Amino acid sequence: DSGVTQTPKHLITATGQRVTLRCSPRSGDLSVYWYQQSLDQGLQFLIQYYNGEERAKGNILERFSAQQFPDLHSELNLSSLELGDSALYFCASSVGDDNEQFFGPGTRLTVL
Amino acid sequence: SQQGEEDPQALSIQEGENATMNCSYKTSINNLQWYRQNSGRGLVHLILIRSNEREKHSGRLRVTLDTSKKSSSLLITASRAADTASYFCATRQSRGAQKLVFGQGTRLTINP
Numbered sequence: 001d002s003g004v005t006q007t008p009k010h011l012i013t014a015t016g017q018r019v020t021l022r023c024s025p026r027s028g029d030l031s032v033y034w035y036q037q038s039l040d041q042g043l044q045f046l047i048q049y050y051n052g053e054e055r056a057k058g059n060i061l062e063r064f065s066a067q068q069f070p071d072l073h074s075e076l077n078l079s080s081l082e083l084g085d086s087a088l089y090f091c092a093s094s095v096g097d098d099n100e101q102f103f104g105p106g107t108r109l110t111v112l
Numbered sequence: 113s114q115q116g117e118e119d120p121q122a123l124s125i126q127e128g129e130n131a132t133m134n135c136s137y138k139t140s141i142n143n144l145q146w147y148r149q150n151s152g153r154g155l156v157h158l159i160l161i162r163s164n165e166r167e168k169h170s171g172r173l174r175v176t177l178d179t180s181k182k183s184s185s186l187l188i189t190a191s192r193a194a195d196t197a198s199y200f201c202a203t204r205q206s207r208g209a210q211k212l213v214f215g216q217g218t219r220l221t222i223n224p
Contacts, residue, residue: 002154033212043155043200043214056211090154098142098204101212103155 003027004104006091012110018079021107025072025093031055032074033094033101034066038087049074055097078109086111117215118201124221131188133218135201136181142204144177145212146186148197155200158186163206191222 003026013019025032034046036059045058049068060066063081068074078085088108092101119134135144143162147155159175161168161184168175174187188195198217205213 002156004154035214042216045211045213048211058211088152092155100145100157100160102157103147105154106152108152 002102002104004091004093004102006089006104006107008107009105010108010110012112013081014112015081015083017081017111018077019081019109021076021078021089021091021109023074023076023091023093023104025074025091026102029093029095029102030072031094031096031101032068032072033092034060034074034076035090035092036087037090037106038084041087043090046076050097081111083111085109118199118218120218121216122219122221124223125191127191127193127222127224129191131191131195131220131222133186133199133201133220135184135186135215137184137201137203138182139203140206141179142206144175144184145202145204146173146175146184147200147202147214149200149217150197158199188220193222193224196220196222 005024007022030051033048037043046060047066048056052068063079066076088106090106091104094101145160146158149155161177172189177184200217202212202214
């Protein structure tokens with residue numbers, strides 16, 4: 001158990017819908033990262049937050065957004081969902097930028 | 113595009129043998145990390161090696177880093193069936209976006 005929690009574990013929804021994925025980092029970790037893992041694209045970095053502020057941005061679509069709240073938990077919002085958004089979404093946390101990242105169990109999103 | 117490229121893509125060995133996986137990358141890095149992922153589950157952090165380090169050990173794991181060749185290797189000694197998983201290298205670049213970039217992974221199968 002990494003100490004990072006993610007909810008829900010599974011999510012099945014239809015195209016065009018909007019979903020919210022939630023992540024709670026390890027106690028004491030200020031950085032939260034979101035990744036998408038799909039069969040064709042591999043593990044792709046989406047976005048990083050550090051102590052409530054956006055720190056780095058990766059291959060995140062405009063339909064996706066994220067935020068980190070004062071209690072350091074983070075949410076990833078995915079809207080206007082398409083079939084190609086079906087993937088595993090991971091959250092990770094770390095103490096700082098240059099430290100190891102600890103991953104949550106992931107949310108498996110299926111868009112039908 | 114992926115920063116880290118693992119080699120081989122798949123490796124199958126007998127229990128008790130040693131397994132070696134390689135990772136090559138393209139740009140200067142702050143650190144390189146190895147992760148393990150069991151099928152469809154979250155990533156587990158194995159070892160972080162910094163750019164000024166050449167070798168690191170953790171139990172049956174040995175990681176080397178050659179920054180002149182921009183390559184790293186992960187050696188698992190005395191393999192066990194439980195080591196069956198996908199192994200990813202991830203690099204933290206020293207310039208530009210401070211994000212972790214993952215390779216496509218090596219699928220390791222340990223045969224009993």
